[in-house]
Amino acid sequence: MAKSSKISGDTLSSAFMENCKDIAVDEASDLVVRCEQKIKEIELTRKEDAQLNAAKQIVKDLSIGYSSAIKNEKAKIKFLLDKIEEIESSDLDPINE
DSSP states (O other), X not given: OOOOOHHHHHHSOHHHHHHTTTOOHHHHHHHHHXXXXXXXXXXXXXXXXXXXXXHHHHHHHHHXXXXXXXXXXXXHHHXXXXXXXXXXXHTOOSSOO
16 A cells, blocks of 8 residues: 555545555556646646736836845945955954054
């Protein structure tokens, strides 16, 4: 008997699992291929979904300001860390002179 994973139990219907309880290897292999084909179809449909793509664009547009601000702050941090390293390596601390 196949080991039932927690994911299978949480995701799959009990009817599907019961129907596959005594499944043959070749039949299970055929089902795997059909499931993989179905996944490709679903992914293609998702990729072509105009409403989903429009929503993604809205999110992208709304997040530009945040991304820009984060990028700016990261640049400041990098500059300041480089400046600290430069000061420490040259022993030229402008405040402590």
